[in-house]
Amino acid sequence: MKFELYSQAALTIDIPKYGLQKGDVVTLVEFLEGDENLPNAYMCEVFNAIGDTIAVCTVKEDQLAQLSKNEILHIRSLEAA
Known part of the structure; x- marks a missing residue:
């Protein structure tokens, strides 16, 4: 599923490195097109309250x-990463 840039989406995974959890909301700032070896991806920015x-x-x-x-x-609360 392709998302619109600068829209918000929810994570379906935890990202412990940044203290992020499944369900946290991110803003999609760049689309990274994949190929046969790499999946499509997004650069995401995460904001506090x-x-x-x-x-x-x-x-x-x-x-x-x-x-x-x-x-x-x-x-x-954001857990310390």
Whole structure:
């Protein structure tokens, strides 16, 4: 599934290096087209609750899920990475 750049998506995996968990919301800032050896991926920027960038990471396309109108965002403390 291809996502629109600068849209938001939810992680379907944990990324312990950055203290990120499945369900955390990321902003998709760059599409990285794969080939027969590499899957499509996205460069993602992650913000804290007040809008500061806390991480920039690359995530495979199949490790992202679209947000839907029947979901609600919530706040959690960022664990030290």
